[in-house]
Amino acid sequence: MNSLKQSDDLQNQNFNKLQDKLRQYWQGKDLFEQDGYDILVVPSFSIDQRVGQKVEGFLHYEERLLFSLIRLRNPKTRLIYVTGQPLSPIIIEYYLQLLPGIPFSHARDRLLLLTTYDNSFKPLTQKILERPRLVQRIRLALRPNKSYMVCYNATNLEQELSLKLDIPLFAASPQLSYWGSKSGSREIFSQSMIPHPDGSSLVNNVDDLVLEIYKLLQRNLNLNRIVVKLNEGFSGEGNAVLNLDELKKNISNSLSNGTVNKTVILNSLKQLSFQAKDETWKNFSSRIPELGAIVEAFIEGKEKRSPSVQGYITPDGNVSIVSTHDQILGGPDGQIYLGCRFPADERYRQKLQELGLKVGQALAKKGAMEMYGVDFLAVRNPSNQGEEWDIQAIEINLRKGGTTHPFMTLKLLTNGVYDQETGLFYTQDNHAKYYIASDNLQNPQYCGLLPDDLMDIVAKYRLHFDSSNKTGTVFHLMGALSEFGKLGLTCIGNSLEEAEEIYQQVTKVLDLESAIFMDNNNETISPNLPIAWTL
Incomplete structure (x- = not known):
């Protein structure tokens, strides 16, 4: 040893x-x-x-x-x-x-x-x-x-x-990987005095998880839901949500007399709503000893968003903020990353930068370098319309996340700069740029489209990125198109509204073009190819 x-x-x-x-x-x-x-x-x-x-x-x-x-x-x-x-x-x-x-x-x-x-x-x-x-x-x-x-x-x-x-x-060195985990993130947030949901430290077995759930309920009797997270996850796939209505009824006596009815809580975990497709409690729980898990309060709110901030740590330890986004989430409980909008809402953009910088400085002191990201939840209730958004940090990503490639694509294509004072990105000729990006433009109808077919469609409808005015669409995940009907794209515009219009136009065109080859009986129709190309 x-x-x-x-x-x-x-x-x-x-x-x-x-x-x-x-x-x-x-x-x-x-x-x-x-x-x-x-x-x-x-x-x-x-x-x-x-x-x-x-x-x-x-x-x-x-x-x-x-x-x-x-x-x-x-x-x-x-x-x-x-x-x-x-x-x-x-x-x-x-x-x-x-x-x-x-x-x-x-x-x-x-x-x-x-x-x-x-x-x-x-x-x-x-x-x-x-x-x-x-x-x-x-x-x-x-x-x-x-x-x-x-x-x-x-x-x-x-x-x-x-x-x-x-x-x-x-x-970031693998020796620092813990600080990019769910439990490590919570420690950084605590050390840096950054608001984050009430929750647990890392547990490595189901019995301890049950105990942490009980403690969380004792501290927060009004909770409606909790989130159980594997300590390592990808795009929210390692998360599960538990509705507490039935559980609180069953353990009300336990909460009043200070005893833990482990069986009641354990049975409730079998009712978890998993974000990953076809996940089961049996499989999920079997990974807890290997990966570890935490439990957190589920942040509720009538108006809720999931913004994020991305930072950059140079090899010599300097920290800067490079972007903010409003993430687009989906899945059963809004835990799965689908895409993002750049930049984040101006009403909390500066707050994100401030908190993200604190996280980056804490990571830099530990020796981290290169890209990092911090995911947040922003909540505002109807009764508090005049008040600021409540910002809660959720997790740190010591890796290139789903928001990294669209921003870097914009930066490298335009050779522009991010202005931390405004939170906007400007090209060399001082034009602000916005985008909507997704890894999950998916339609079963797209299955069978080859990358070559996509390029034909892009050329036909002029959907490509125009280097003269720095607007248009850049595609990725093209290899997933034929088998999974899935595509990634970054739609760049001079406003978020224009970026949205470009995104909708691409979707409309792909839906139209992929339908051309299918008749009402879902039978393939031969394309009108030149005679020399027909068999």
Whole structure:
């Protein structure tokens, strides 16, 4: 056991030395804007894969980080992008054509696409590590002391790959991953005096969970619902909501005499409303010993929103706010991330920045770097229309979240800046930009559409992003379209109203075009192809 700990300690020390190189690279400048570096992009969702499998098209979420290809606008930057399955060539062409002022061929020559040809539900980084020859090929392609690695989230897998390649990982160290968990988030909020819902610390068995639920009810007799969260989750899929009406009736005697009727509470947990599709209490509870769980008060309100703030920690520890959003949530109880609007409502935008900065400063003191996000709930009741919104922090994301790729897409396409005084984003010619983004534009009718078909539709209706006026739509998750009828998109406008109009226009067109090939009997109709193309 001691030898194993010593080995882990040595690996951590070596990894920390690699990360120190980032501080040397930094020198007060934006690392991504410096020419002459090799960037290895490993878009691995290194999370509990049982959670990920409940997200339709989950394996295609590797495409979320394809905005990184826009880094090739720097003429001396080289980029390696690794995926589990090969990407359609037209998807790559689509992103490279977005590059302002760079010939397609010039950018393509500086891009190396690699794949594991492995469609299993394992983290991509694990798939890479299981292929030593692929690791060696990546290592030989990277220039020593001129390379670094970026990822979706950093775990021990990413740390191991970083060490094998001998390049630094530009992300929060896996040694800090606890602070991005549900329980770690609550600790940061407490330490930073940030308002957050009443709840529990981490528990690792159902008996302790039952006890924490009982304690929470004792402290809050008027609660209507509670949320049980696995300590690690993705887009709300690890959350479950419990309506307390029946439970409070059954345990009223327990609450009055100070005893705990564990059986009553345990039985009520079988009535949890799970956010993940087809989840069961048996499966959910079996993961508590492995992942841990917390319980929180469910924040109620007639008018309720879910804003978020995104921050950036440089390798030398400086913290800045880069964006705010109003998240679009769905699912049985509004716990599942579907998309976002940028920027967040101006009535609480500055408050989000203030609280988000406190979180970033706490994370920076612990040694975190790169992107982080904080999710909140904003509530205002009809009787308090003249009062400020009540802002409660929910969780910290020490990773690239669902709001990262749309904002970075906007930033890289326009080369604009975020103004912290107004909370708005301005292009180089001082025009404010807004957007609506989603990972979940989904319709069974879209199934069977290939990425090539999407490009035909985009060209026909001119739905693409227009680099001249910096408005239009940028698509992602195109690989999920044919099998799952699912697509991601970021609709950029000169106002939120215009962004909404663009989004609705795209939806209308896709619905129309996908219906053209189906008659009333749901039978496929042949397209009107040129004679030379017909069989």
